[in-house]
Amino acid sequence: MKLSDFDFDLPEDLIATRPASPRSAARLLVATPNQLQDAHVGDLVDLLQSGDRLVLNDTRVIPARLSGLRHRDTAQGKTAAKIEVTLLDPKPDGGWSALLKPLKKIKPGEELVFSDSLTAELVRVEDGQGVLQFNLTGDDFDQALNAAGAMPLPPYIAAKRAADDRDKEDYQTIWARHAGAVAAPTASLHFDAPLLAHLAAKGVTFTYVTLHVGAGTFLPVKVEDVTRHKMHAEWGRVSPEAATEIAATKAAGGRVIPVGTTALRLIESAARSGEIAAWEGETDIFIYPGFTFHVADALMTNFHLPKSTLLMLISALMGAERVREIYDHAVKNRYRFFSYGDGSLLLPQKTNTSQN
Numbered sequence: 001m002k003l004s005d006f007d008f009d010l011p012e013d014l015i016a017t018r019p020a021s022p023r024s025a026a027r028l029l030v031a032t033p034n035q036l037q038d039a040h041v042g043d044l045v046d047l048l049q050s051g052d053r054l055v056l057n058d059t060r061v062i063p064a065r066l067s068g069l070r071h072r073d074t075a076q077g078k079t080a081a082k083i084e085v086t087l088l089d090p091k092p093d094g095g096w097s098a099l100l101k102p103l104k105k106i107k108p109g110e111e112l113v114f115s116d117s118l119t120a121e122l123v124r125v126e127d128g129q130g131v132l133q134f135n136l137t138g139d140d141f142d143q144a145l146n147a148a149g150a151m152p153l154p155p156y157i158a159a160k161r162a163a164d165d166r167d168k169e170d171y172q173t174i175w176a177r178h179a180g181a182v183a184a185p186t187a188s189l190h191f192d193a194p195l196l197a198h199l200a201a202k203g204v205t206f207t208y209v210t211l212h213v214g215a216g217t218f219l220p221v222k223v224e225d226v227t228r229h230k231m232h233a234e235w236g237r238v239s240p241e242a243a244t245e246i247a248a249t250k251a252a253g254g255r256v257i258p259v260g261t262t263a264l265r266l267i268e269s270a271a272r273s274g275e276i277a278a279w280e281g282e283t284d285i286f287i288y289p290g291f292t293f294h295v296a297d298a299l300m301t302n303f304h305l306p307k308s309t310l311l312m313l314i315s316a317l318m319g320a321e322r323v324r325e326i327y328d329h330a331v332k333n334r335y336r337f338f339s340y341g342d343g344s345l346l347l348p349q350k351t352n353t354s355q356n
Contacts (some may be wrong), residue, residue: 003224005320006311008327011074016336017160019170024195027335027342031318031326032349038333041190041343042298043097047274050203053246054300057185057263060176060206062087063149065163068112068120070105081105083112086152087122088215089235090181091131093122100130116328118144142179152182152215154339156305180212180235186339187260187301207245211236211266221307226288230264231309233282234262238270240278246274246295255297261310264296271295288312289320299346302331303337318346 003284016242020026023041029225030047031036039047048054055318064087069080083106086099100106112120112132120132136144151167163171173188174196196206209218216232223229246267249256265287270279271294286309304310315323335342 001226003221003226003307006226006315007306008331010306010331010337012332014157014331014337014341015160016155016338016341018166018304019189019340020336020342023190023192026190028190029326029330029333029335029342029344030347031322031344032347033322035311035331036326039345042195044195045079045198045202046347047345048199048202048204048257049255051249051252052203053205053207053249053254053256054199055207055209055242055246055256055258055263056173056175056188056191057211057213057260057266057268058173058175058177059181059185059210059212059262060179061172061181061184061213062179063146063168064116064152064182065150066090066145066148068114070110070112072110077176083331085112085114085130085132086182086215087127087132090180091109094137095131095133096120097129098132101161103128103130106130115144115148118148135170154183156338157340175208177208178210178212182215183213183258184339185211185213185262187343189340190343191259205249207213207242209236209238209242209263209266211262212240213262221309226312229286229309231286233284235282236266236269237280238266238276238278243270243276243278250276250295256295257298257300259300261299261301261313264299264313267295268293286312287316289314289316298348300343300345302339302341303335305338314346317348324325 026041028039028041030039066085068083068085070083071080084101088097090096106122108122108124110122120134123131123133134141150163153163153172171184212235214232214234221229247258263286269283269285270276274294276295
């Protein structure tokens with residue numbers, strides 16, 4: 001299984017830099033093994049059935065991009081150097097691992113000043129990353145970070161424009177609860193309150209799980225034999241209540257449909273024994289063609305990067321050849337790609353819906 005098997009040509013102008021408004025106005029490509037249907041996210045009310053269960057990732061993205069100054073006394077007087085910081089994940093000792101640019105301009109023991117209230121000391125450097133210890137903790141830290149930080153937009157958006165105040169709302173799901181992600185579960189960005197209400201009235205139920213999406217989600221695959229790729233680890237939790245809800249839906253014959261690859265990876269991590277169970281810890285599960293799914297019956301997801309592990313995941317669900325057909329259709333019909341782009345509903349079972 002070669003990396004080149006998961007490549008495709010994507011016109012640059014199909015990369016979305018802003019989301020649809022309202023959220024549920026985004027386009028939705030509905031794909032089964034034998035049919036394609038052009039729809040919109042709002043059509044989920046008609047596409048889903050009573051008894052279906054959507055699994056939603058309730059992680060909250062932190063404004064993980066910080067600009068700080070390092071001050072130093074020298075023979076020429078006080079000097080300052082600008083340091084750009086991207087927080088990656090919290091350490092058990094209360095510190096944060098982070099990317100620092102340029103790392104060479106700050107030494108362990110020195111302080112970075114981000115605002116009048118938020119500072120951090122570089123404790124150590126390991127594996128090309130810094131470990132920062134902030135002067136604040138708990139709610140005080142959250143408030144200061146929200147004031148000083150910017151949303152960590154994916155590199156393919158950040159290359160086109162800087163993050164702004166709109167992103168603090170746009171790059172966050174409406175049900176975000178547990179802070180800790182540095183990337184959004186982007187398929188969930190398509191949902192707004194009216195859509196959730198209409199789906200609930202239809203008889204669709206919701207289960208919330210937590211997977212803190214890390215910056216590793218954007219790391220490229222560097223090996224030609226994809227089976228040798230090592231996935232980054234991310235922390236997640238499936239509560240006993242969530243596991244019970246999902247199991248009940250499976251037992252009743254309903255469909256379990258994770259919204260986003262993060263929710264899918266988490267529930268499949270919690271079901272490696274063959275059945276869903278409560279689970280908490282770090283997962284580095286890598287899903288590619290040949291994977292056996294124990295929980296997910298379908299998937300709602302955005303359109304992904306060429307040669308990415310996310311493209312491999314959906315190829316495991318739908319088949320690599322079918323995914324090529326789906327993506328050819330999406331490009332030809334000018335669907336918007338990546339985090340702020342349009343969505344797809346991937347249904348591995350054949351249906352008799354109308355052909356578009």
